[in-house]
Amino acid sequence: MFRRGGRSFKEVRGNPFLFFQDLVERHGSVIRLPGGSHLIAHPDHIGYVLRTRYQNFIKGKAFDTIRPVLGYGVVSADGELWRQQRRILQPAFHKQELAQAAKVVSCCTGRMLDAWSEVASRGEAMDISPQMFELALHIITDFMFRADVEMEARQIADSFNITQAYAAGSLWKVARNHPRSPFPRSREYQRALDTVDAIVHNVIDERREQGASGNDVIAQLLAFRHPETGAPLSRRQMRDEVMTLFFAGHETTASALAWTWWLISEHPEVEARVHDEVDRVLAGRVPNWDDLPQLQYTKQVLQESMRVRPPVPVYARVSVEEDEIAGYRIPPDTMVMISPYVTHRLPEFWPDPERFDPDRFALDRIQERPRFAYVPFAAGPRLCMGRNFALMEGTFVIAMVAQRYRLKLVPGHPIEMKTMATMRPRHGVRMTLHAR
Numbered sequence: 001m002f003r004r005g006g007r008s009f010k011e012v013r014g015n016p017f018l019f020f021q022d023l024v025e026r027h028g029s030v031i032r033l034p035g036g037s038h039l040i041a042h043p044d045h046i047g048y049v050l051r052t053r054y055q056n057f058i059k060g061k062a063f064d065t066i067r068p069v070l071g072y073g074v075v076s077a078d079g080e081l082w083r084q085q086r087r088i089l090q091p092a093f094h095k096q097e098l099a100q101a102a103k104v105v106s107c108c109t110g111r112m113l114d115a116w117s118e119v120a121s122r123g124e125a126m127d128i129s130p131q132m133f134e135l136a137l138h139i140i141t142d143f144m145f146r147a148d149v150e151m152e153a154r155q156i157a158d159s160f161n162i163t164q165a166y167a168a169g170s171l172w173k174v175a176r177n178h179p180r181s182p183f184p185r186s187r188e189y190q191r192a193l194d195t196v197d198a199i200v201h202n203v204i205d206e207r208r209e210q211g212a213s214g215n216d217v218i219a220q221l222l223a224f225r226h227p228e229t230g231a232p233l234s235r236r237q238m239r240d241e242v243m244t245l246f247f248a249g250h251e252t253t254a255s256a257l258a259w260t261w262w263l264i265s266e267h268p269e270v271e272a273r274v275h276d277e278v279d280r281v282l283a284g285r286v287p288n289w290d291d292l293p294q295l296q297y298t299k300q301v302l303q304e305s306m307r308v309r310p311p312v313p314v315y316a317r318v319s320v321e322e323d324e325i326a327g328y329r330i331p332p333d334t335m336v337m338i339s340p341y342v343t344h345r346l347p348e349f350w351p352d353p354e355r356f357d358p359d360r361f362a363l364d365r366i367q368e369r370p371r372f373a374y375v376p377f378a379a380g381p382r383l384c385m386g387r388n389f390a391l392m393e394g395t396f397v398i399a400m401v402a403q404r405y406r407l408k409l410v411p412g413h414p415i416e417m418k419t420m421a422t423m424r425p426r427h428g429v430r431m432t433l434h435a436r
């Protein structure tokens with residue numbers, strides 16, 4: 001059989017990260033890839049790029065393919081533009097805002113569970129993956145807008161799914177999807193982008209007319225005035241920010257949760273411990289912000305799930321000036337890639353790496369590992385702004401579902417990875433619900 005890097009072509013086709021993993025196992029932590037890009041895997045090198053030399057390793061062209069969709073929002077901008085946006089958004093992620101967001105999470109999850117009861121009583125199987133996407137979409141919309149814009153959110157999400165093919169695609173797809181390309185697909189793409197733009201502008205304009213107040217994201221953006229010029233954010237900048245947070249904030253958490261349900265169902269001993277903890281801490285009630293520290297094991301399950309199935313399995317930086325990593329010369333304008341999927345499997349930091357073991361994240365064991373051995377949220381000054389939000393959201397969703405149901409994978413349902421902007425289960429996760 002045709003084999004590449006020690007694994008069969010079929011295996012690698014289903015999961016390109018296995019190919020990177022093989023390269024790292026054979027050739028060490030820094031891999032020079034065809035075309036001049038580099039993949040780095042060792043925690044020390046990741047720390048060097050993301051923290052020590054973060055000003056020399058920028059986002060730049062690494063975001064070019066997704067630029068038409070996300071523009072220059074906080075995830076994809078660099079330099080002063082990035083710093084300014086990070087400062088503007090910071091208050092929306094303060095503790096009191098997260099405590100507020102925790103109420104949104106339990107409310108939206110409660111509604112989803114109510115809707116599940118009929119499916120459960122009929123004993124039907126259901127794909128959990130779109131359920132998690134829908135839920136995360138409701139939560140992020142409420143967090144950002146503090147308003148009922150669910151209809152619009154759905155439309156934005158649908159349109160974004162179309163534009164993702166462009167962002168995650170090959171050069172061929174990019175050519176095909178170029179706005180001036182004659183292929184019919186590009187017209188679909190352009191329409192999707194226009195829809196998204198129109199909706200987002202609309203939502204922002206409505207809030208502006210109502211005179212936005214409070215600490216939510218839109219209010220922060222509308223209230224901003226440049227310290228020197230006094231100018232507000234431009235319409236385009238507002239749109240880029242809203243789009244960016246909308247997608248950074250729901251695709252990722254939803255992917256993490258979809259994988260987590262599969263992993264829990266495969267590990268009954270883990271499931272039993274989650275049930276014990278949830279029953280003991282919550283005793284049947286809805287969780288609130290103060291419960292979070294007590295739901296420690298449930299949170300560890302989420303963390304371990306993001307180790308083996310990181311929602312963002314690879315991200316990249318581009319060098320500004322020449323640099324050196326582990327003796328490798330990195331010329332200017334070189335793409336440096338970091339793959340949590342690969343780093344989270346380095347056996348020197350993660351013994352028996354394929355084993356799903358939430359105890360790896362017990363508080364006393366975290367100290368045993370180098371800081372940058374676990375990077376699902378990146379690290380350094382550009383660490384994910386939403387990580388505390390996501391950890392709270394994921395933990396509460398797991399806890400609330402586990403309070404009511406045991407989820408079992410439909411026997412024989414295939415589980416494979418598919419990487420778009422995030423890594424999702426290619427065929428979904430078909431499960432049956434069993435009331436506890």
Ligand code: HEM
Binds near residue numbers: 076256310311386
């Ligand atoms: C499990 C859930 C999540 C994961 C795995 C995740 C992962 C990441 C990663 C890997 C990055 C860095 C990307 C890069 O360097 O190219 C990032 C950045 C970011 N994320 Fe998240 N994220 C999650 C949830 C969220 C949520 C819920 C929000 C907002 C509500 C959010 C907001 C952001 C923002 C604003 C940035 C940009 C930070 C900066 O560049 O300064 N994320 N996230």
